[in-house]
Amino acid sequence: MLSEYKVTRYSVLRPSQRIYNPLVFRIRIYNPPIFSERLKSFVSFDLNRTFILSNQISISMDTANQVLDELYFVTSTVVDWIDIFTRPKYKHIILESLAYCQEKKGLRIYAWVLMSNHLHMIVSSGTEASVSDILRDFKKFTSKRIMAELETDPQESRREWMLDRFRFAGANDKKISKYRFWQEGNHPELIYLHDFFLQKLSYIHNNPVKQEIVARQEDYLYSSAVSYAGDKGLLEVIVV
Numbered sequence: 001m002l003s004e005y006k007v008t009r010y011s012v013l014r015p016s017q018r019i020y021n022p023l024v025f026r027i028r029i030y031n032p033p034i035f036s037e038r039l040k041s042f043v044s045f046d047l048n049r050t051f052i053l054s055n056q057i058s059i060s061m062d063t064a065n066q067v068l069d070e071l072y073f074v075t076s077t078v079v080d081w082i083d084i085f086t087r088p089k090y091k092h093i094i095l096e097s098l099a100y101c102q103e104k105k106g107l108r109i110y111a112w113v114l115m116s117n118h119l120h121m122i123v124s125s126g127t128e129a130s131v132s133d134i135l136r137d138f139k140k141f142t143s144k145r146i147m148a149e150l151e152t153d154p155q156e157s158r159r160e161w162m163l164d165r166f167r168f169a170g171a172n173d174k175k176i177s178k179y180r181f182w183q184e185g186n187h188p189e190l191i192y193l194h195d196f197f198l199q200k201l202s203y204i205h206n207n208p209v210k211q212e213i214v215a216r217q218e219d220y221l222y223s224s225a226v227s228y229a230g231d232k233g234l235l236e237v238i239v240v
Helices: 088-104 131-151 159-169 194-210
Strands: 002-010 019-028 038-040 044-046 050-052 058-060 071-077 107-114 118-125 189-191
Touching: 071 131, 088 107, 088 131, 107 131, 107 194, 118 131, 118 194, 131 159, 189 194
Parallel strands: none
Antiparallel strands: 002 019, 019 044, 038 058, 044 050, 071 118, 071 189, 107 118
């Protein structure tokens, strides 16, 4: 029996995740049609093409409910594309802060790569805090930590030049007391189709290969490609 229901788009094919963004799709119910606030079944979406979801996918029938597990592709970029993450100690400030956000703020990381001047991730929030809120705090903290480290780093040959650039970037912003380290925004892209997830996953993992840093994705240490290859990476990730 084919019926119309207002449901929400899915984030990725994982049984633990809910579906979001209210839209009207046609749903074909393969299990007995027992309707409640949340229905679990095999379903397919007729949206120009068909997507068969895994069994036990949870569909939110109440579109007013807030869904906290939306997946986003996000990018955080250093001002002027300054290559500060060529130094391991600055990379590890990023990793430590991301690990803290995972443990204390509910950040869920599905994929990531840290390049010389930017960070790509696929993330969601597992708490009432939005992804935007978590990334705002992450960028605020890492900016202060990295600037404090850079100011007292006698071995950094580009220190004065970088500090000048960061100081200039924040000069006209009343919210910034001294330096701007990150560019504004995270350029979030909502991931609602599995194909789009795979496209962004490939894009993230292929960054170091495209830049000719490594020949294979899994050979780049500062990336979730290591985890997707079956080894333990520097950060815990949800492998899809």
